[in-house]
Amino acid sequence: MKGTSAHRPISREFVDEIKRRHPIAEVAALFTWLARAGTHLVGLCPLHEETIPSFYIFRETRSWYCYGCQRGGDVIDLVRHRLDLPFDEALRWLDQCPEIAPLPGAASAASAHGGVDPARALAARWSAAGQGALATALSVYTQALWETPAAHRYLVRRGITQEVTVRCHLGYCSGDRLIEALRQRGIPLQIAWEVGLLVGTARSPRERFAGRIVIPEVRGGAIAWMTGRLVEVEEVLLPAGPKYMSLPGARVLGGATSLAGRTAVLVVEGAFDWLTLVKWDLPGCYLGGGGLPEEATRMLDAARTVYVAFDQDAAGQRMAQVLARHLADRARFVDLPAGVKDVADLARCNDGLDRFRCCVREATRHPPALATS
Numbered sequence: 001m002k003g004t005s006a007h008r009p010i011s012r013e014f015v016d017e018i019k020r021r022h023p024i025a026e027v028a029a030l031f032t033w034l035a036r037a038g039t040h041l042v043g044l045c046p047l048h049e050e051t052i053p054s055f056y057i058f059r060e061t062r063s064w065y066c067y068g069c070q071r072g073g074d075v076i077d078l079v080r081h082r083l084d085l086p087f088d089e090a091l092r093w094l095d096q097c098p099e100i101a102p103l104p105g106a107a108s109a110a111s112a113h114g115g116v117d118p119a120r121a122l123a124a125r126w127s128a129a130g131q132g133a134l135a136t137a138l139s140v141y142t143q144a145l146w147e148t149p150a151a152h153r154y155l156v157r158r159g160i161t162q163e164v165t166v167r168c169h170l171g172y173c174s175g176d177r178l179i180e181a182l183r184q185r186g187i188p189l190q191i192a193w194e195v196g197l198l199v200g201t202a203r204s205p206r207e208r209f210a211g212r213i214v215i216p217e218v219r220g221g222a223i224a225w226m227t228g229r230l231v232e233v234e235e236v237l238l239p240a241g242p243k244y245m246s247l248p249g250a251r252v253l254g255g256a257t258s259l260a261g262r263t264a265v266l267v268v269e270g271a272f273d274w275l276t277l278v279k280w281d282l283p284g285c286y287l288g289g290g291g292l293p294e295e296a297t298r299m300l301d302a303a304r305t306v307y308v309a310f311d312q313d314a315a316g317q318r319m320a321q322v323l324a325r326h327l328a329d330r331a332r333f334v335d336l337p338a339g340v341k342d343v344a345d346l347a348r349c350n351d352g353l354d355r356f357r358c359c360v361r362e363a364t365r366h367p368p369a370l371a372t373s
């Protein structure tokens, strides 16, 4: 179906098909950052210079309108105006458009991977060129973190200290620095694309982690993984998207290097739970969302006791059941104090570590019963 327009007359059906295949929000996201505004999306207009967003996307009517330059229309109009093309060429541009990464949260298998083939992404991640791109990204992100007060304040609010920030190589992706840095180091954008650092189209690449705190998994100098957490600050125009985003390709066990040589270790759910363990100097790892990473069971093999401290919700409980099957009698399940959602919650309390230690002492051999309601 794709790229067939050269041989197709422009019919009503063809126009409808193009509109269906290219949702307005995803195409607009190639040209500008979008934030949620109620049921709509809003961003800086890609058609005129402005500092206050007046460009709106109305997904339900598949249309857009800019209150600044007072232009609007459907997805084809947007491409027409943005790229200064006549109608038929805008139509063909969309038809030939390489894979567009659907906006995160859209119901599509590709959305988890930003349009990148996961197996290929994994191979690229471990190639010398891929590691070069990842190392470049990490140095750009760690630098940007120190220069972005909002990102800094976010970490402080979550109880993450400067020492943890440095130890875990935390960074911040401002969304506008990586491409230039790659160019300066002579690393082809294609590599960053294959690794998954860039999304969008070849014509208008965007940074995957834009607006996010970046938590890398660094193993012996190599970068095995990156995950990003959206920074929620009012003064920053946020890109639309889910709280967490990660590189495409097989997930790894986060924080796994701290497990080596330990007989008792902790497993937590999210990246910030793990950062809390690092702050407390406790050996542990995190699974991240989306199930048990393949390497998890192997890496937990050496530990005689594995303390599982997951979120106190249904998803956390389901995850605990999965781990219970893998670990059998080596597992101990930690019940967090009443009113505490997850381990990261305790990072903000002065007595967080003491309270957590109490819970670990009380840990049982049985996973929590699955809530049925």
Ligand SMILES: [Zn+2]
Residues within 6 Å of the ligand: 045, 046, 047, 048, 055, 066, 067, 068, 069, 070, 071
């Ligand atoms: Zn405008």
